[in-house]
Amino acid sequence: MAGREGISAAVAKLRGAVARGKSLPGGPSSEARVHLSAKSAADFLVSAEVLPQLEPRQLALTAWSLARLEATAGWDTDEASGPRALTASLRQRLEEFGPHELSMMLWAFAAGPGKASQSTGGSSCGRMERRKELAEMLAPEALRKLGEASLMSISNSLWACTTLRVLPALPGLCMAAATRTSTATVSELSPQSISNIAWALALSALSDSDGQRTALDRAMSVAAETALRRTSEFRPAELVALSWALATSQASDSWLPRDSEQRRDVAMSAAEAALANNPTRQGVRLLAQAAWACANFPTTAHSRPLWSRLAEALQLGLQGGCRSTSSQDLANGIWALAVASVAHTDSPSFSALAGEAARRSDFEPRQLAACAWALASSRHRDPAWLKALERSSHRVLEEFQLSEVAAISWAWAASEAGESLIEALLPRAQQLLEGPRTSRGGPGFVEALLQLAWAGSFGQVSRASSLNKLIQDCLLREGRLRDLQTRGRMTEPAAMLAEVTTHASNSPTIVVNKEQQGFVVLHKPVHWEVDGADTVGGSSRPIPLSGYMQIQFPSRPLLCDASAGGGFLGRLDAQSSGLVISALTYEAHLLLQFRQDTHSVAREYVALCHGLVPDSLHEISLPIRVRAGASSEVHASGVAAVTRLRVLTRLSQQCGSSTEDYSLVVLSILTGRKHQIRCHLSHVGHPVVCDGRYAPQALQSDLKWCPRLFLHRFRLEFLGLDDCKIEASHGLPRDLQDVLRRLHPRSRTRISEEVLSLWSRGDSLPFHEWAARSNGEQKLLVVSSWPASDLAAWRRGILAAVASSLDSLRPKPLGQSPKPQSHRHPQGH
Template sequence: MTRESEKLEEPMQRRIQRAQNVDEISRLLQAHSAELTGALAVLCFQRLAYLRFDASQRGYCLPAKPFCARLITEVQTHVQTQILDLRGISGIILAAGRLRGNSAGLGKVLKTCAAAWKKQVNVAAPRDLAHGAWVLGCAGEAGIPGLLSSISQQSIGRIGGFALPDLQRLAGSFAVLRVRDPALFKAIARTAVSREQPQPQDLVSLFWAFAKLQEHDAALIHALSEVAAPHVSEFDAHRLACLLWAFAPLAVDSPAITSAVVRESMHKLRHFKPQELSMVAWACATLVLSSSAVFQPIVAEASRKLAEFKPQEFSSLIWACAAGRVDCSNLVHAFASNDLSKVKQFKPQELSMTLWSLAKSHCTSLELSEAVARIAAAKLQAFSPQNLSNLFWAFATLLHSQDSRSLFAAAASTTMLKLSEFKSQELANCAWAFATHSPDFLDFVKAVSTAAVSRMQDFKAQGLSNLAWSCSKVRASDADFCGAIAREVHMKICVNNNNSNNNNFEPQHLSNLAWAFASCAINDEPLMDSLAREAMKKLPGFAPQGLSGLAWSCATLVRRDIQLLRALAAEAPASVRSFKMQELSNTSWAFATLSFCGQLNLFASFSKEIISRLDHFHVSSASRDTMVSMAKQTLAAVWAFNFGGHLEPLFAKRAHELLLRIGRGLDEGKAVEVAYSVLALCNDRATYPEGLPQVALQLQDRLVIWKPPGWEVERTGEVDGSQPAQLLGYLQGLQGHRNQPLAFDAEHHYGFMHRLDVPSSGLVLTARTYEAYYDLAYQLTTGRLVRDYVVLCHGAIPQSCLKIDARIRWSKDSPLPSSVSPLGKPSITHLKVLAHASKGPDSFSLVAIRIETGRRHQIRVHAAHIGHPVVCDGKYTQPQQFLRDRTWCPRNFLHRYRLAFADREGVAREVVWPLPLDMKAVIAQLSPHNALSKEALSRWEGDSRPRDWQDY
């Protein structure tokens, strides 16, 4: 090159370096296109990259300018035709990477540079190798064909020649590019710890790279502790934050260095920027260093600098607080009151982390929760499966308003399209969230369970537990799903791989799985045996909820596992004070219904605890919901103790007293707000061949109504055809609008104490006040409220048949009627045969019945079960038999003729009601078999007063 050409090029070089924007570069290229070749073209290319680069964006795309294609061609030609040194090639790679090549031209430049670099890699000095890796890291180009791999191989071979700063740069580049290379990092660690008197700062930077890629090296950690701990006071805020952050992913267990770094960080906290505060908080939460002495100063400093926090920094900080169980409510409320518009800037991961943190920490910032939820709903398409599953968990935990229903519906639609992308745990989390929020999302949970069946082996213990629980909760379990999950759980428990936590079932998992299968009435013997054996090993680790759930599952599936039940009965009393009231009643119910001997200590300890809670319950300060819940659980406990024969007088007395106090509390102004609208008593759709109901007994706070056939006590939705007449409408007409709110309270069944099937006739007891309701409910629960029936059955029932003890199962989610089933609830019917008679070739039995339990259609189911169905019963007789019955009997022959109970003063009351005319007409058609039968039929057909069941 001549001196004159050098003078011409010199000012052009300076002009390129002084260019301040793309347009200036463009004008230079247009005006001096012939000169801007070779080295000047490369300089122009690099200046353009510098002007376009934005570190926060990791670069920009190459501008869409006409000169750009020509410039790329010149750079490509220069690399191909000139012998450039490694620094020159690296400079071009850095520029191309920063311009974010979206054209084939830039890709060719990078490939050509990589080829040129690799030709010289064998002679590259350690510093050049480190610089080459650093350039790839800065450019974000891990995928240039073979170059990073070549640098790694050469570096391992010459690792001894690397200075510590070059080792730091080499490791940092791989960390930035997220490329794991265990062999290289092992060599780097071995070399770094062998250096004499390494600088602490260099070791810290090196350690950060190892942490970024989770490359754990014990020797490096030890060296760091030895060298850095004495010099921690010299570190600035950024280095302290980076070091503490690096400890977390590698689970550093070195108290000396950890405590030194935390202590020094607390001293210099005012110098920490928002990003550094969130890094320290995250590390402390991950390392379980979440004491108030650590987190309170961090939260206080963050509050002072809250306006400076970026979305990612804020979401990381409150995540750390939530994970560390640290109260950050003041910080959250300050953010919410400061500027909620910032939420719009949050990316999907930040939205997911923020909402998860609010849910995890039980923070009550409704404004922030709803704002995050709204923004998240608008960006659902951009969420990854992991972020979606975390988001749904938070939705289910935080959002209970009616508006959240539409949010879940939108989320379900979005997620259904991505289910194949979800990992097993993410599927389980989604199912749990939707099942927890509402049973309405049956289709979604079914889709999740279908997606899960083919990859059941990928689920860990918690995932299997959550999935089974969720599907049971919304009744989304089918045979394929239940079979698949049962086999997988059974296999994982049997394998019992002690070297892996993946297959270890915690107590809560075992309890949830047992509950899920019991709820679906699926008694999978191998599975339940496996769960029982595993639970026996871990019973001391069960929380009260788990113990209660396990006992409930055994009872529901009628599994009398003597060893397990004995162990449960021994374990529960030790933690009785930690049981919730519902857990006490559920556990008592389980042992009572299983008739398990040897649980006397359990009932004694439970009785003592329940009595204490009854005595300390203050109605005056309790909310309506709390009172109603306490009343329900008290009644459940009383039923269990009474059924099992363990209801002591003191327990019964205290329970009755509390129920009356709760009833008075509701009467005195804590009743539910209701929409007062009286049901129409008469309309065109209802006819009353038997006339209107009648009041059989009216007391101040309770009354007995005679229900004619064809009337419905309480809407159930199970009657086909025209709407039956409503007894509720009659009751509300009697009670008046405002004076008797119980008649409008669906939660308390409008005051009705029991049902009576639409075609049946008889007496119905109803309360007019809440105090009366709970008084009568107590009587019903303890068997003091007596219900007697007269029934005409097919066939000749033996006089010796006095009791039917057969469990009855009914599901509100199933269209099928009730049935006798081993998995049903305990059901007892007492009977006395009053008469045997015939009509033509068919024989019949007139029976007086008293029920000990009150299952749906209990009398009809039990009668059919023993082979003597009720006459004219359309549900529980064969269709042909029912049609024959209809020719001479207008409806099912079942009449509740007597009620006995105590009034508010404790005085015994009895109400009887004779057979209606249509039933008397049926009896008149029967021919008695003997004199006793003739006398009995005559009494029921005539005007004789029916007797107490016991007197027959």
């Protein structure tokens, strides 16, 4: 029988070999001696004579050491019969192990090597499966002894079972970890345990009941609070892992955290820690993961310098060793920069990342989709990247999931790269939609369907019609399912309903009531906000339109669903007025979203602009960059936006000794970017009257004769759920009619006076009729995208075109229509 001292010495040798790893002093010969000694100790410990003599802790340490040496030193423990005997001994003596020993072994099994490399073939996969089997054997015993376990033991067990996907153990471990984290003392909350628990909770996302959601959300809050108080105690990797978990839970449908700013601060601290780390491959990975986490929170002016540093650091990391940077890290970095709106076509850092992406041929489907979306939304259309995208997409075509097909189809269409790739992708999308129902559903399912619909519609792909019918059926089915799931659900009255009832004299009105089809069209007066059903009332805020809808239709759960925008389709600025579609059911909401994304909803406006808009200006197609909390702007890195317009009449008024000129225009939008009409008109030198955001220099003088922004959505046209045409119109509100009566036509012609009289009475005609009445003799002017470097020349060209058109203005009789001209421009979703 082996002596106790000999067993302890053998265990110590194994642990020593683990501690030293591969970095041993004295070179390869020293390393070989240590490994030889450790192998001898391992053979001794798992021998038939010694194994039964091991105490529970010694047996656990032996299993732990062998697993760690397999991971760090490349030991192939499958070569010996010892591991089989060790496994049998573990199974027989499970009840002897305490929570610490069980968690220690689980952690070691999960920390081993992952996917098989080319050099090892399938052996690594085989070892991983064996480690999962060992974990599945230990996990039930670990669950049974959770009451005796420390927070660190629970953390290790949860991390291991999440890593190895030991699914039966996860619900119990998640709840235990969440509950213990919420009540743990400061000494128990170590950085490693907090990081591991948060990571596993975010990845598992098993919360279904309100109780589970509350426990998990509280655990995340405690983790964020601890990280902010004790940032200096966290290693960069721990802080980045925690920020990833907080960002993942932030974006999850199952979590609605109230401490978003605190979680964002953790992500920014993690980014700072990653920036301070050495620029090794691990450093690049931390940078990419930290950037990904930050991108899931709103970008503020305060965080922009941090984003610039992240972009530069990622570029430097690539230059220092681009071949060793994983494709996952590259995709994370590109995606994050695009989401944060710091990815520009003229940014050296972003261009370097995009150039590296074009050289990669090993992107997995999800990584490829992330890069495609990011580069397209940042207006990066480098031919080398588009060729690489098409080539890689064909390589992994059969591996694509629906969300990946949708993202790449959207990106390809938005890049105006032709139909070739979309033609290849749509059959895969159809295959997935016609396949088993298990391949459908999930939080991104609806978004993917709408992206596919937009891509096929914009690209005018011939195969899109059959797919669109399938998409429409899926959306209707998904909508009906959501209606069934929410039927009878009662919600508490919103806090702002009392505020709504005090504005009865200026209330919205329902123009088209199709409650039986699940939607209405209403007129939104000025100072009412098309909010998302989660608005907090306050004297400084506009009146929430969702409150009015909840009063009118109190039994409609959709109207209280902030994730669905309260049922509204499209937005209107609070300072403007006009028609808004409001769905009452999820079925109607999803179908009308489909109609809108396939350009089947006509949205028409009337605006009074400063200056003399030329008759020939029929379209403005300029990309718009939308930034949270800031004005939109025309920018090369923005998303495509198309506004069509016709000049109705030119007006003027005497202001002191000078005469001010204005143009009354009717507009129709193909895209619905934030402040699109206001941004476009201001950019071409004709801002809307009383637009304090885009023409602040004229606001005070405008307010002397115009009470508010002169922009009104007067008409909507679309197909209802029964495929019958719905037309809704609402003339100019009285306050805007009064403004027009103060103005005079620049030229006293029958046309000008008829137009002014028509709109002053609040009457209107559809956009296509106004377009038909435009004169077709003048050259059509389309304001389209110009390189940012030639912006001054572009402005000079616009001014010259305007001057030329004004010189040739002549009053024309009504009824002459020009020959239609088609101009297609890229759009974003």
